[in-house]
Amino acid sequence: MLVCVGNTYVHKNGPSGRFWCYTCIAEHEYHRIDVHDMFHFCFIPLYSQGIVQSIITCHGCGNLFDGAVLRGMTDEQLAQTRQLIGTWLSEKSVEHIQKLLTDWRVPDHQIKRLVGLALGDAVRKCPRCALSYHPSMEHCLECRGALSQPQAAENKAWDMSFLVKPKG
Structure with missing residues (x-):
C-alpha cells in the first residue's frame, strides 16, 4: 500500500483594501493572495501550516508586490520616490510636497x-509666508517673494508642523 504525505503550496484569496502603489504613484485598490504551506495526505490538502508569502495585486496597474508593501516602502521604492520628490522640489514648496504625501497615506516617518x-542639508525660506524650498529655488511659488539665502536645514524644515501653517 502506497501512502503519500507531504507539503504543497496553495493560493488562497486574502482581504482587499486600499494601498499606496509606488508604480502608479497613487492610492489604489488591492487584492491580496496568500500562499499557504499545506500538509497533504494522498495529495489532498488537509490543513495550513501557515502563510508562506502574501502577494498584493494593484488594481490600477496590475503589478504584483510582496505583502510587505502594505507595511511601508522598500529601499528601491524610497529611491524612486526620492527622485520624484527631487523633481517636485523645483516646482513646489516642501510643505506642499509633505501635504501631498500625507494625503497619499505615505507614513510620516517615510515622508x-x-x-x-x-x-x-540646506533649505531656503520665504520671509513672507514661511514656506521652505530647495536651495536652487530663487522665488516663492506662493507669494513670488525673494527667498532667503540657503541655510543649514534643521529638522523643522521637514517636520510635520506644516499641518498648522505659521502665522505672520
Whole structure:
C-alpha cells in the first residue's frame, strides 16, 4: 500500500483594501493572495501550516508586490520616490510636497526621510509666508517673494508642523 504525505503550496484569496502603489504613484485598490504551506495526505490538502508569502495585486496597474508593501516602502521604492520628490522640489514648496504625501497615506516617518534626503542639508525660506524650498529655488511659488539665502536645514524644515501653517 502506497501512502503519500507531504507539503504543497496553495493560493488562497486574502482581504482587499486600499494601498499606496509606488508604480502608479497613487492610492489604489488591492487584492491580496496568500500562499499557504499545506500538509497533504494522498495529495489532498488537509490543513495550513501557515502563510508562506502574501502577494498584493494593484488594481490600477496590475503589478504584483510582496505583502510587505502594505507595511511601508522598500529601499528601491524610497529611491524612486526620492527622485520624484527631487523633481517636485523645483516646482513646489516642501510643505506642499509633505501635504501631498500625507494625503497619499505615505507614513510620516517615510515622508520625513524622503523629503530630508531629497532636500539635502540646506533649505531656503520665504520671509513672507514661511514656506521652505530647495536651495536652487530663487522665488516663492506662493507669494513670488525673494527667498532667503540657503541655510543649514534643521529638522523643522521637514517636520510635520506644516499641518498648522505659521502665522505672520
